[in-house]
Amino acid sequence: MTISAIRNEPFIHELNIAELAAEGMYREVILTPKPGLVDRHNNGSHTDMDFNLFMSSIAAIAPWFALFVAKGRQTAKQEPRQTLLAIRPVGLACEQAMFRATGGINTHKGGIFSLGLFCSAAGRLKGKGEVINRGALCREVSLICAGMVSRELKHNGDVKTKGEQLFRDYGFTGARGEAESGFATVRIHGLPVWENAINAGYSPEESLLRVLLSLMAHNPDTNILARGDLKGLRYAQRYAARILRIKHFTGSRFRQALLNMDNAFIARNLSPGGSADLLAVTWLLANFPA
């Protein structure tokens, strides 16, 4: 069963990818309980963010996704790198809209980057008259971001962001590496977990929670690294993998295990913000044919 059956709507391609990007952000923040993250239950490991701030952030970001699609379409016949050059200013302007809505708090910087890339990729595919499916979208994103890690991390002069510093310190490539890989973590550890959980009869919510755990178990999340160092990253990855290994884990026992995990992450100030963004990307891609 795919999401279209849950939506009771025609399959994917009638759906607008810009709307799906915003919906992915909503679906992510509404999902509860998420370890260390803001949700309807608590603020996770964050003292400067809450559910309402995330809703304001999404409302400010949502209108910009259509612009990413338009830029992709306008540059569809040019080299993919030209699309990246065209959308970077849009992303930076969108980041400013987010900061205006959040009073300067970084709620969705990574989300804007990842979901903005998929909107741009869809615009390119539409402009080239090519089919839009999961594989085509991920390949197009990878083409748009080709060489980004080398240019922006390996041969970068001064360190301006947390991600750039973490690359220097640990060699992790963060959101850029994930994008340049065509979102391999989502393709390998997100979408198959979603399909298997839905087909096994898990609810959409429990399926998304299992997707989040799988992403956390495999994603070198720079947010966790920045807050908990390598020790914190290994702790988070192992904890998520351990819960996923429990068979037929549903209902109140599953929920309680996640609440316990949330408490453990809060006690260690761990927040898998990168995996939260990849969950939104998984939701977006799940609405398209493989």
Ligand SMILES: CC(C)(COP(=O)(O)OP(=O)(O)OC[C@H]1O[C@@H](n2cnc3c(N)ncnc32)[C@H](O[C@H]2O[C@H](COP(=O)(O)OP(=O)(O)OP(=O)(O)O)[C@@H](O)[C@H]2O)[C@@H]1O)[C@@H](O)C(=O)NCCC(=O)NCCS
């Ligand atoms: C290319 C950019 C992403 C540059 O940003 P940066 O150099 O900082 O790169 P990263 O650290 O690699 O990633 C930035 C954000 O991306 C998310 N992320 C982290 N790891 C991964 C991963 N492995 N895969 C995918 N995404 C990842 C994460 O974003 C989420 O977490 C943030 C909220 O959590 P929090 O802990 O609160 O974060 P902070 O506020 O930084 O910490 P505290 O101060 O609270 O302790 C939030 O951003 C979530 O989205 C990483 O934070 C990109 O920013 C860029 O170049 N933008 C320019 C314009 C643009 O976007 N263009 C459009 C497309 S090209």
Ligand SMILES: Nc1ncnc2[nH]cnc12
């Ligand atoms: N729900 C959430 N909590 C904290 N950081 C996030 N980044 C993206 N979604 C998030």
